[in-house]
Amino acid sequence: MLVLGHVAAASITCHAMDKKADLRFVVFLTLLADIIDKPFGLVIFSETINNGRVWFHSLAVNLALSAVLLLWRKPLVCVLALWFHQLCDGMWMRPWVALWPLTGALGYRDLPLDQWVYNLLSPYNVITELAGLALLVVFGWYYGLLRWERFKSFLATGKLEKRLV
Numbered sequence: 001m002l003v004l005g006h007v008a009a010a011s012i013t014c015h016a017m018d019k020k021a022d023l024r025f026v027v028f029l030t031l032l033a034d035i036i037d038k039p040f041g042l043v044i045f046s047e048t049i050n051n052g053r054v055w056f057h058s059l060a061v062n063l064a065l066s067a068v069l070l071l072w073r074k075p076l077v078c079v080l081a082l083w084f085h086q087l088c089d090g091m092w093m094r095p096w097v098a099l100w101p102l103t104g105a106l107g108y109r110d111l112p113l114d115q116w117v118y119n120l121l122s123p124y125n126v127i128t129e130l131a132g133l134a135l136l137v138v139f140g141w142y143y144g145l146l147r148w149e150r151f152k153s154f155l156a157t158g159k160l161e162k163r164l165v
Helices: 003-017 023-044 059-071 076-089 113-120 123-142 148-157
Strands: none
Touching: 003 023, 003 076, 003 123, 023 059, 023 076, 059 076
16 A cells, blocks of 8 residues: 555544544554655665565554554554555565564565566555545545645644644
8 A cells, every 4th residue: 555545544534533633643644654664665775675565564563663662652643644655655565574573684686677567556555545535635625624724724733723624
């Protein structure tokens, strides 16, 4: 799943669970694994790892981050947002990453450009991104975020004002 699917799934669910949650932080935590792993795995360590799912996609790192968030007294929806990334990426299908460091080295992933484009345009990714976009547009419309003033207020506070519909 790509960005829109992650953001839609986490922000809508977390908002339904806690109307006062700062959705900016929810979105950040949902994307944190990719924000860190993609540059490191695909750019910095492209010769040795060449994989966008490395440390922050593992259960060990997410358990540690969950503990930090709970000790930092962040709402439970923030911890949930962190785990939404694992769920949306289907990490149970990649135990060599999910169970790192127990599985040893992450291993080099040779992914030619045509395979990378195929993965990007796979039906799963296309459908989840279109569904995520549709859900975010409906969610934004429902809370009036399509109006500039309400959107600015949301960006400043991370909170949604009363719905317009």
